Amino acid sequence: MDATAAALLLDHYDSARRDLPWRSDSPDPYRVWLSEVMLQQTTVATVTPRFLRFVERWPTVEALAAASDEEILGEWAGLGYYARARNLIACARKVAADGGFPVTEAGLRALPGLGAYTAAAVAAIAFGQPAVPIDTNVERVIARFYGLTERSAVPAAARAFFPGARNGDVAQALMDLGATLCRPRAPACPACPLWKHCQAAASGTPEAFPAPKVRKARPHRFGIAWWVRKDDHVWLVRRAQQGLLGGMAALPGPEWQDERPSANAIAIHRHGFTHFTLDLLVVPAAEPPDGEGWWQPLQGIADAGLPTLYARAIKAALTAEREPRLAA
Known part of the structure; x- marks a missing residue:
């Protein structure tokens, strides 16, 4: 220069x-x-x-x-x-x-x-x-x-x-x-x-300058998050260390998929990742799924270390419980 x-x-x-x-x-x-x-x-x-x-x-x-x-x-x-x-x-x-x-x-x-x-x-x-x-x-x-x-x-x-x-x-x-x-x-x-x-x-x-990057369309995926609530507590798990959101606190649920699952969701949170977008369906369940986890007080949910995806999904679920409509 x-x-x-x-x-x-x-x-x-x-x-x-x-x-x-x-x-x-x-x-x-x-x-x-x-x-x-x-x-x-x-x-x-x-x-x-x-x-x-x-x-x-x-x-x-x-x-x-x-x-x-x-x-x-x-x-x-x-x-x-x-x-x-x-x-x-x-x-x-x-x-x-x-x-x-x-x-x-x-x-x-x-x-x-x-x-x-x-x-x-x-x-x-x-x-x-x-x-x-x-x-x-x-x-x-x-x-x-x-x-x-x-x-x-x-x-x-x-x-x-x-x-x-x-x-x-x-x-x-x-x-x-x-x-x-x-x-x-x-x-x-x-x-x-x-x-x-x-x-x-x-x-x-x-x-x-410089010439704009060509943006690729992101695929869309779907996931289920089980909403297991006991009084003022919700069941949380820790995701596997490997993979997206590895090691983070989360709502339990199966692997995400390309096809929309048939589930009676009380809330849906749409989230954008770098390479794809996701609809996370929050689905009520009577009991925690098999595996390790813990009952997190809803009053202290901010202390659970949840990534944005699950923090917003929980907020949507709580809104849905208070209102007679599906939260999105």
């Missing part, structure tokens, strides 16, 4: 960077890693209070590693993408056993759950390594700056933005720029420090 543009980017970051609880002039690798895992597919606004709760409860990676799976999964409930939580547990225990985080991108990439982006982000931000993290915000800024329509061309072009000094600040400056000014729609070009150097801005159609 042109030295003038690099200076403009960092000057803007120094004066306008977002105040985020995981940022510091002396970055803590634990907080950087934890924030990057939480921020995958999740907004800063959603992550910020949950991050603060995590680090208050587990201020170090060693403290997190010593916590039980159930405690961590319960604290993660509501953040979605629960494979991240399982990888978080495995990674924390590996790092604690090894005595600390690796400092190189390659070493970080070998940890459980750290993909190419997360390893590069932690390497650059926490350790100042010459790594190039490309998230959706960085991708958009780079593509527009160079006038690239093809996303595959972005990683090579992005390397020019990382001259070897202040790598973590450059990474975070690009992330901030994409999140606040170089937005997907209605970018605030005149306020951008790179405006006069930007090929997309010069074209007059910055929103055309």
Whole structure:
């Protein structure tokens, strides 16, 4: 990148960077890693209070590693993408056993759950390594700056933005720029420090860069959740460790399927996952199914660590019990 543009980017970051609880002039690798895992597919606004709760409860990676799976999964409930939580547990225990985080991108990439982006982000931000993290915000800024329509061309072009000094600040400056000014729609070009150097801005159609992704239609599936209630308690189980929502608290039920089951549901909750959508039919049952579980007080249902799917299904069932109609 042109030295003038690099200076403009960092000057803007120094004066306008977002105040985020995981940022510091002396970055803590634990907080950087934890924030990057939480921020995958999740907004800063959603992550910020949950991050603060995590680090208050587990201020170090060693403290997190010593916590039980159930405690961590319960604290993660509501953040979605629960494979991240399982990888978080495995990674924390590996790092604690090894005595600390690796400092190189390659070493970080070998940890459980750290993909190419997360390893590069932690390497650059926490350790100042010459790594190039490309998230959706960085991708958009780079593509527009160079006038690239093809996303595959972005990683090579992005390397020019990382001259070897202040790598973590450059990474975070690009992330901030994409999140606040170089937005997907209605970018605030005149306020951008790179405006006069930007090929997309010069074209007059910055929103055309990069070319939009082709979205595939998601298949639709169906599931049954048994609603077993005894007075002011509901029967919950813990899902199998492997698979979607692995290890999370849940209403009991069979495997989800492609065909709609014949069942007398009192409520239906429709939920969107990354690769498919689901109609979860909440069906009353007189007795708990075979297998382990527990009676959870409805008054303390928020403490059960339920993922959003089941928390909303329970809310729909309770609404249906109060109203003479099917909750949807």
